[in-house]
Amino acid sequence: MTDNLETAAHPGKLRRVAIDPVSRVEGHGKVTLLLDENDRVHQVRLHIVEFRGFEKFIQGRPYWEAPVMVQRLCGICPVSHHIAAGKAMDMIVGATLTPTAEKVRRLMHYGQILQSHALHFFHLCSPDLLFGFDSDVAKRNIVGIAATYPDIARQGVLLRKFGQEVIRVTAGKRIHGTGSIPGGVNKNVSIEERDYLLKDIEQIVAWSRESVAIARQLFEQNLDLYNNFGTFKTHTLNLVRADGALDLYHGGLRARDMNGASLFDHYDYSHYWDVIFEDVKSWSYMKFPFLRSLGPETGWYRVGPLTRVTQCDFIPTPHAETQRKEFIAFNGGSAAGATLGFHWARMIEMLHASEVIRDLLHDTDLQGNDLVGKGERQERGVGVIEAPRGTLIHHYKVDENDQIMRCNLIVSTTHNNQAMNEAIRQVARQYIDGRKLTEGLLNHIEVAIRAFDPCLSCATHALGKMPLQVELLDAQGGRVDVLTRASDGSYGGNP
C-alpha cells in the first residue's frame, strides 16, 4: 500500500472499484479505489463534479436578481445561497443593515441550520450510527429507523419541518423565497407569524437537547471506533464574531493550523482571496482550496460544524455552550478531533440554532418596519456565511449598468474537498486494505463522506436517476462484476 494514496505508482496494473453513491443528473459524486491482486489499496480518490455553470448562468443578470437566482443552484441549501448572495449585494449597494433586517435574516439562517442539521443527523446518518456501518442494508435507512426508533424518527421529521416553517415565514415562500434583498429584507415577521413559531419553540429546544444527548451516547458506546474512524489532523477555517463567539451569520475569518496555532484571526472576508486560493488537480473537476500562507500541498483545511464548535471561543447561548464545553473536554479532547465528532458537533449547533431562534422570536425588532438600508454603490460585493456544511463564499463584480460581470462561489463542500479525500484514505487504510470487499466495507467509505455532509449540487433529481453502482474492473478496464441499486432502492447484479 502506498503512503498518501492519492496517486498509485503503477495504476495500469491495478483493478478499479468505483463507489457511485449519489449519482444525479447534475452533481455527481463517486469514489474510486485501485486495488492489487491481494486487495491491497494503492489509490483512493473522491470525485465530485462541481457545478461551475452558475457563473455563466448569472452573468449579465441585474445584481438585484442574484439572491433569488442563486436558489436555483441547489435544492438542499437554497437559503444559504440566498443569504450569502444577499450579503454580497449589501456591499454592492453600500448598505448597513437595519436591526430588523439583520434579525430577520438571522432568523432565516438559523432556521436553515436547524432543518439541515436535523435532516442530516436523523435521516441520513442515524441509520449508520444506530444500526452499525455494516448492518443489514435493508434496515439501514430512515424506514428502519422509523420502525425501530419511532420517536426519534418523528422528532427528526418535526424538527426539520419547524426549520422549514421558519424559512417560509422569513423568506415568504417555501421555495424561491424573496426575503433577502440588496440592503435588507422585503418583509418583517408579523405578530401572528411570531406566535405561530413561538407555540412550538420550547419543544424544539427540548428535542434539540435530547439530540445532543443521543449523539454523545453514540460516541460513548463506541469510543474506540468513534475516536479513530477516518480521523486525521487538519488545519481549520471558520467565521467568528468579534469577541470570538460562534456566529453562523457574520464575522471575521479565523484559520488555525493542525496544532491549534493561529494563522490569521478576525480577517476581513471582503479580501478573502489574499488568504485563500483554489488549486486544481488533473483527476478532479472540483477545486482544492488552500491557505496561501501554507501553499497548495499542505495548506488544505476543514470547515463545518466540527471546526466551528471546536475553534470558537464560546457559544453565546447557554445550553449549547454547556454542551460545547463537555464536547471539548470529553475523553481528553478526543471527540473534538475525530471525524465522527462531526455528528456530535452538528447536534450542538442544532441546539444553538434552536436557542437563537427562541431568543430572536422574543425580540420586537422582528416587527420593525425599517427594512432596507442604503449607501454608496460599490463595484464588488463579497458575502460570507457559515452555512450548515461550512464556510460559504459568494463574490460578485457588477458593472455600471447594474449587470453582474463576474461571479465566484466557494461552497462548503469545495472547502472540504481535500479533507474528505483524507478521511476516506484513512478509512481505506483502516478497513479496506487487504480485505475482501463487501457492501458493508464499502459503506464505511460512505460513512466517512457523510460525516462531512457534502452537498453534491442536487438541485435536479428527476425520477429514474439515482442509482448506486459499484463496479469492479480488471486492469484493462473490463467489467468483472457490478452491484447496482436502482432509484427505487432495489438491488441487482449485472444490469
Added chain:
Amino acid sequence: MMVAPLLIFAIGNESRGDDALAPHLVRQLQIEDQAWVEVVEEYQLQVEHVTDLLGRNAVLFVDADVSCDVPFHFSEITAAQDTSYTSHAMTPSALLHAFQQVYGIATPVCFLQRIRGYGFELGEDLSDEASANLKLAAARVHEWLADFRVTRE
C-alpha cells in the same frame, strides 16, 4: 386548520431544463379553487413532506422522469420501502412509506404523473421534446382532475 382535500405536489427546478416540467404543468392547470386543491412546489421530496400529506383525500405527485415512456406515464402509487438512504431526495413511494411509519395510519390515495424529460442543465429552457410531452401530460391531468372531482364530491 382545514387542508384542501387534494394536494398536487410539483417537483422540480425551473432553472434546469426539463426539470421544470412539473412546475410548468401546475401553472398551466390554472387552479383557482384553492379550498379544493392545494399546489405545492418543491425542488425535491424530503422526509418532512409527510406532514403535507396529513388530512388529504388524495395526492398527485408530478415529476420529470428520464426513463418513463414518452410522452408521460400516469399511475396510482402505494407505499414502498426505499433503501436509497444516501440520497437527499426521496421517491414518492418512499415518502408514502415514511408517512405510514411516522403517523401509523394509511396514506391518502396517491397518483404519480411522470413526464418524460431529456436535458437538465442549469440555465437551459425546456427542450422541444419535453414541451410536446408537457402539453399532452397537462391535458391528461386536467381531464383526471375533472373526473376526480366529479367522483369525490
